Structures are given as structure tokens and as C-alpha cells.
Amino acid sequence: MKLTVEISKYPLQENYIDAIRGFIDELATYDKVHVITNTLSTQLFGDYDEVMAALQACIRWSFEKYGKVVFVCKFLHGDLRPE
Template sequence: MQLTIEISKYPLADNYLEPIKGFIDQLNQYPNLHILTNTLSTQVFGDYDEVMAALQACIKWSFEQYGKVVFVCKFLHGDLRPQD
């Protein structure tokens, strides 16, 4: 089953860009996922189990690295990547 996630991260710190970039860099280490990033959110597309495993690992990593952050996620069934 395919999954699409839209995720936004809000670090509770003055230096907010580093934690956001770090999270995106962690997600990009998963070669089977398709990642699109814009100024408002990051979209993740891929197999349900792979996306959820990556998300779980990257959120845990983010909490361990940066402490308090807020994640806002939308989960959508299917691969809703924009068609080129």
C-alpha cells in the first residue's frame, strides 16, 4: 500500500532552521522514499511500512538531537505525488 505524508516541524528554539534541515537530511537517507520539500512543509511518498518506519526513526532522532519540537502531520492513502 502506498502512503503520502505531509509534515511540518516547528522547533521550540530561536535557531529553528538547523533542526528543520537536520530532520529533512535524515529523511533523505531513505532511498526508497520520494521527498519533496517546500517553504511550508515536507511531503513524503512511498510504501506504507517504509514511510512509517522512516518517520518513526526520524522523529525519534529529532527529539534526541533537538529536544522540544512540534510535528504536524497529514496522512493520505496512496501516492499523491504531483505528476511531472
């Protein structure tokens, strides 16, 4: 099954840009998950299990590295990657 996730991260700290970039860079280490970023959010595309595993690991990593962070996610069935 394919999955699309739109995620926004809101670090609760002054140096928020490094926390956001770090999270995106960590997601990019998962070669089976396609990542697209823009100024408002990051989109993930791929196999359900692979996307969820990457997301779970990266959220945990982010909490451990940066502390308090708010994540807002939308999950959509299918690969809705723009053509």
C-alpha cells in the same frame, strides 16, 4: 499499500532552521522514501511500511538531537506525488 504524508516541523528553539534542515536531511537517507520539500512542509511518498519506519526513526532522532519539537502531520492513502 502506498502512503503520502505531509509534515511540518516547529522546533521550540531559536536556531530552528538547522533543526528543520537536519530533519529533512535525515529523511533523505531513506532511499525508498521520496521526499519533496517546500517553504511550508515536507511531503513523503512511498510504501506505507517504509514511509512510517522512516518517519518514526526521524522523529525520534529529531527529539533526541533537538529536544522539544512540534510535528504536524497529515496522512493520505495512496501515492499523491505530483506528476
